[in-house]
Amino acid sequence: ILKVNTIQDATNSTTAMSVDTAGRVNFPTLPRISVSHSTNGGVSYSTGDQYVDSSTVVHNITAVGITFDGSNGRFTLPVAGDYHVHYFTMAYGGSSVVSEWAIRLNDTNKFRGYVTTNGNYWKHLSCGGIITATAGQYVNVQCTGSGATYESHGGTYSGFSMHLLG
Numbered sequence: 212i213l214k215v216n217t218i219q220d221a222t223n224s225t226t227a228m229s230v231d232t233a234g235r236v237n238f239p240t241l242p243r244i245s246v247s248h249s250t251n252g253g254v255s256y257s258t259g260d261q262y263v264d265s266s267t268v269v270h271n272i273t274a275v276g277i278t279f280d281g282s283n284g285r286f287t288l289p290v291a292g293d294y295h296v297h298y299f300t301m302a303y304g305g306s307s308v309v310s311e312w313a314i315r316l317n318d319t320n321k322f323r324g325y326v327t328t329n330g331n332y333w334k335h336l337s338c339g340g341i342i343t344a345t346a347g348q349y350v351n352v353q354c355t356g357s358g359a360t361y362e363s364h365g366g367t368y369s370g371f372s373m374h375l376l377g
Contacts, residue, residue: 242276242289243374251366253303262298262312262352262371277373285349286373293376296322297339298352300369304328308358314371315351316342323355333364341376 218228229237248254249267263269265281276289288294302310308328313320324338342350352371354363363369 240275241375242294243272243372244274244277244279244286245271245370245372246279247271247367247370248363248365251368252364253362254365256354256357256361256363258354258357260354260357262354262369267365271370271372276375280349284351284353286351287347287349288344289346290375291345293341293343294350294373295339295341295376296350296371296373297337298322298324298369298371299335299337301333301364302326302328302336302361303333303364304330304358304361306330308361309356310336310358310361310363311354311356312336312338312363313353313355314338314340314342315353316344317348320355325356328358328361333368336363 216230217226219226227240246263247269248263249269261284264284268281278287296314298312298314306329311325314322321342322338322340324336326334326336328334
């Protein structure tokens with residue numbers, strides 16, 4: 212039986228895991244990030260656009276380990292492992308306008324969300340799952356298809372999150 216309250220690395224004494232008196236476990240250095248777009252309203256996107264950049268990213272939590280490059284919309288992963296990724300938004304556009312988004316790993320589509328709008332109301336779009344990655348690879352959320360009159364909603368109506376599972 213191993214009875215400890217804290218596990219730290221030997222070099223820097225950084226707490227990797229702690230257990231409280233009720234047995235609840237916390238991993239304070241587990242890589243994670245959650246962002247949204249700064250515009251709380253319709254945002255026009257074209258095919259190839261990134262979800263957020265340096266001028267539009269809002270960090271919903273303090274990022275741990277995962278770094279964001281606002282010049283290209285990439286989230287770089289610090290360690291190898293399986294990551295849970297999720298993107299959601301609402302789409303609005305003219306009649307039969309296509310909106311398509313992808314979560315990409317090193318420029319390869321891993322998960323895609325697709326919706327056709329009808330011009331009358333906002334429609335939900337989401338995609339996500341588990342990706343296996345190596346340290347240094349990057350994830351980005353990219354518009355992979357949009358009609359001429361398409362908008363995606365920012366603010367709390369859209370977001371991207373990712374965290375290491377193990």
